[in-house]
Structures are given as C-alpha cells and as structure tokens.
Amino acid sequence: MDKLMNSHWVMRVIALFMALMLYASVNIESAPSVNQPSTPLSQSPTADKATVTEVPVVTYFDQENLVVTGVTESVNVNLEGATSSLTKARQLRDFEVYADLTKLSIGTHRVKLKIKNLSEDLKASITPSVITVTIEEKVTKDFQVEVDFLNEDKLEEGYTPDQPIVNPNSIRVTASKELIDRISSVKAAVNLENAEETVNRESRITIYDSDGNILPVEVEPTVVDVTVPIKSPSKSLPFKIIREGELKKGLSISSIEPDPKEITVFGPMDVLDKLEFIDGVTVDLSKINKDTVIEVAVPIPEGIKKINPEKLKINVDVDEQEEKAFTDQEIKAVGLSEAKNLEFIEPETGTQDVKIYGASNVIKDIKSSDIELYINLSDLSDGEHEVDVEVNGPQNITWSLENEKVKVKISSAS
Structure with a gap:
C-alpha cells in the first residue's frame, strides 16, 4: 500500500479522477432546472419582432346618445415575443386595439389606446398610442x-x-x-x-x-x-275619320263628333316635323242603327313613341233620311290644258240634276252653291271621251246623279 501511494503514476491517476469529479459536480449544479422560469424574451434564442399594420380601432361609448369624432380608423401594432405566438398573432389578428370612452364627458379628450386579447408571451406598442377625440351629443334631423x-x-x-x-x-x-x-x-x-x-x-x-x-x-x-x-317632343295633330260600310237604309248621319278633336303624339323631332295629321281612324257605319258612342283605337304613326289618348270616343247621331233636289247644276271641267277646247256632247248643256240625302238638320241649310259637280280631264287627248262625274259637298250627305257619266269632245285650239 505504501508502495502504491509512493508511486508517481498512481498519484497522477487519482488526481485526474478527482479533477473529473469536480468538473462534473460543477456542471451538474449550473444546469437549468426544468421548473425554473424561462429565459427573458430579449435573451431567448427564439424571440422575434414584427409590425402588424392597419389594425382597426374599436371605440366603446354610449352610441345611442353620443357621437365621437377624431378616432383614427387604424393603427400599427409593434409586437415582440416568441416566434410561434408572433406568427399566430400576425396571421389571425385576433387581438383588439380599443379606446375606452365610457367614462368621459362631452368635450375633447386625449385618450390612450389599449390592446386586449393578446398572447401573454407577447409585448406590444401602438403607433400612434394616443388620439384626440371629441364627444358630442347625438342629434337626429329629417331632410328633404x-x-x-x-x-x-x-x-x-x-x-x-x-x-x-x-x-x-x-x-x-x-x-x-x-x-x-x-x-x-x-x-x-x-x-x-x-x-x-x-x-x-x-x-x-x-x-x-x-x-x-x-x-x-x-x-x-x-x-x-x-x-x-x-x-319627349310632342305635337298636336288633327285626324281623319274614315267611314266604312253603310248605314241601314233610310238613315243618315246627323253628326259625328270625336272627343278629343286632336291627338298629341310624342317622338323624335325629325319624325314630328313630317307629320301633318293622323290617318286611319275608322268608323264602321254598318254597325250603327241609332245614336251611339263608339270607342276607336288611334293608330300610332311610324316612328312615334306614344300617343295621347290611345283611344277616341266618337259620338254618332243618326236621323231619318230626307231628300233634296238641285236642277241644272253646272258641270265644271278640271285638268284641261289652256291650249285645248271642250265641248259637251251629252248632255249638251253641260249641266245635270242632282239629289242629295241626309238628316233634316244637315240638308235643310244646304244651297245649290254648296254642291259642286266636276269632271277630271287630265291627260286626255283630243277626241271624244266618256268621263265620270264627281261630286263635292258638305259632310254627312249622300247623293245621286241623273247621269253618272257625260260625253265630251276635246280639240286643240286653232
């Protein structure tokens, strides 16, 4: 034993063993305990920083009776902390920046913004952190x-x-x-x-x-x-009533009175400028045997957007037919060239009798001068021709002629 203790190699081995034991003991004591608080965020190898922009500001106040102005719409929030919590906060934005105005009176105040619902292992600062708000009484008013x-x-x-x-x-x-x-x-x-x-x-x-x-x-x-x-541009136009069919024998029209007497048409100016009257308002006389009021649709001219009214009321009064005769009515010639001469062959007098028929109130005041007989000689060459006699007269009458045709001779002037 003494020999071992006196051996330099043995002593060196023992010294080395003791040194190793001391080193191990020191490192075991300095190792962190699992129950120790974590290292501060600023010293943690996993700490990080980030800024969340345009975070809306929520205000708490009596919204039923008060109005608040001056609250900034959004702020930036600077976050610092564990990377995992920071990433979650940035993605979910589940924290809230708010201004608590519930205890403030009417007037202007500087208010510090606060944050809630933020993870405990994150620190935050708000930019701007203070806002100036004005609290006023809410007013409601109606406007035209x-x-x-x-x-x-x-x-x-x-x-x-x-x-x-x-x-x-x-x-x-x-x-x-x-x-x-x-x-x-x-x-x-x-x-x-x-x-x-x-x-x-x-x-x-x-x-x-x-x-x-x-x-x-x-x-x-x-x-x-x-x-x-x-x-739209408009224009008031008269209309022409077209009579179809015939009245029952022995009846004549006493009067036809439309209501209204004009139609207003609406449409482009270039179309209105060309219109002078409305055509196509039709009355079927064959369906009338007594005084009556009929409703007639007004045709819409081409290019017109609308008309007013769309239908007319037409008062038709009828009466017993009476007769009146006119003798020796002159037959006038129209359409004859100045270089031509006209000779009536049959009748030689160039006159004939005509009878008119109508309601008493219509024909009683009709004079001979109101009835016009004429023949149309346009485009006729020299020689003898039979031509139709045509009649012009007042409304609501019919007529009969002694002869429907006359014979004339056309010759060139010598």
Whole structure:
C-alpha cells in the first residue's frame, strides 16, 4: 500500500479522477432546472419582432346618445415575443386595439389606446398610442332629398326631364350638432344619358356642406328610389275619320263628333316635323242603327313613341233620311290644258240634276252653291271621251246623279 501511494503514476491517476469529479459536480449544479422560469424574451434564442399594420380601432361609448369624432380608423401594432405566438398573432389578428370612452364627458379628450386579447408571451406598442377625440351629443334631423341630373346635356334633342319623384322623399340624418348644422344639401344622383322615357333608379344618398364637401354622417335610409319622367317632343295633330260600310237604309248621319278633336303624339323631332295629321281612324257605319258612342283605337304613326289618348270616343247621331233636289247644276271641267277646247256632247248643256240625302238638320241649310259637280280631264287627248262625274259637298250627305257619266269632245285650239 505504501508502495502504491509512493508511486508517481498512481498519484497522477487519482488526481485526474478527482479533477473529473469536480468538473462534473460543477456542471451538474449550473444546469437549468426544468421548473425554473424561462429565459427573458430579449435573451431567448427564439424571440422575434414584427409590425402588424392597419389594425382597426374599436371605440366603446354610449352610441345611442353620443357621437365621437377624431378616432383614427387604424393603427400599427409593434409586437415582440416568441416566434410561434408572433406568427399566430400576425396571421389571425385576433387581438383588439380599443379606446375606452365610457367614462368621459362631452368635450375633447386625449385618450390612450389599449390592446386586449393578446398572447401573454407577447409585448406590444401602438403607433400612434394616443388620439384626440371629441364627444358630442347625438342629434337626429329629417331632410328633404334633392335630385341631381347627370348628363342632362346628353339627352336627345327636344327631350327634357320633368319633376322627379323620390321615395321616400325625406331621409333621417344622425350626427353631432356641429355636423348637422353644416349640412347644406341632401342629394340623390340620376344619370339621364340617352334617356327617351321615364327613368327609374335606386340612388345612394350623399350629404354635402355649403362648400360641396361630403359629410360623414349616419343616414337612414342610405338608398332611395327615384323616378324621373322624361318629356319627349310632342305635337298636336288633327285626324281623319274614315267611314266604312253603310248605314241601314233610310238613315243618315246627323253628326259625328270625336272627343278629343286632336291627338298629341310624342317622338323624335325629325319624325314630328313630317307629320301633318293622323290617318286611319275608322268608323264602321254598318254597325250603327241609332245614336251611339263608339270607342276607336288611334293608330300610332311610324316612328312615334306614344300617343295621347290611345283611344277616341266618337259620338254618332243618326236621323231619318230626307231628300233634296238641285236642277241644272253646272258641270265644271278640271285638268284641261289652256291650249285645248271642250265641248259637251251629252248632255249638251253641260249641266245635270242632282239629289242629295241626309238628316233634316244637315240638308235643310244646304244651297245649290254648296254642291259642286266636276269632271277630271287630265291627260286626255283630243277626241271624244266618256268621263265620270264627281261630286263635292258638305259632310254627312249622300247623293245621286241623273247621269253618272257625260260625253265630251276635246280639240286643240286653232
């Protein structure tokens, strides 16, 4: 044993063993315990930083009775902490930046923004962190809605907008008294470009101050229905009544009175300028055997948008037929060239008798001069010709002639 202790190699081995034991003991004592608090975030190898931008600011106050202005819409939030928590916060944005105004009085205040629902292992700072807000009493007032016409200059020629109809015609504005007092107009806009008939639109309400600036106020409703009648060019026209069929034998028309006596037509100016009257209003006499009122549709001329009225009422009065005779009525010639001579062969006198038929009140005042007999000699060459005798006379009569045709001779002047 003494020999071993006196051996230099043995002593060296023992010394080395003791040194190793001491080293192990020191490292075991300095090793972190599993129950020790974690290393501060600033010293943690997994700590990180990030900024979450445009985080909305939530305000808490008595929204039923108060109005708050000056609250910034969004802020930036600077976060620092464990990477996993930081990543989650950035992706979910499940924390809230808010201003608690519940205990503040009416007036202007500087308020520090706060944050909640943030993970405990994250630190945060808000930019800006303080805002200036104004708390005012909420005021509600009704305003009439005006209509702005857009592109009115792009309507077709002659078309003009009439008084617009807004439903509802007033809206309710809620805001601070200061904003309410600044309201100059409440408007709904309607585009009239190329409009040719009534325009129906849903239009959003916009609130303006006297300088034309849009005011941020609460509006109810936010959208209204607007109807704008478009007045198109128009023209009042007479119309021609076409008689079809014949009355029952022994009856004559005493009077035909339409109501109204003119039709208003609507359409483009270039179409209206060409119209002088409306044709095609038809009355079927074969269906009339007594005084009656009939309703007749008015035909719409080509190119016309609409007419007013679309139907006419026509009062037709009938009476027992009476007869009146006129003798030796002169037969006039029309359409004869000045270089031609005319000779009546049959009848030689160039006259004939005519009978007219009609209601008593119609024929009683008709004179001989009111009845015109004529023959049309246009485009006839020299020689003898049989031509039809035609009659012109007042309305609501019929007639019969002694001879329907006459024989004439045309010759060139010598």
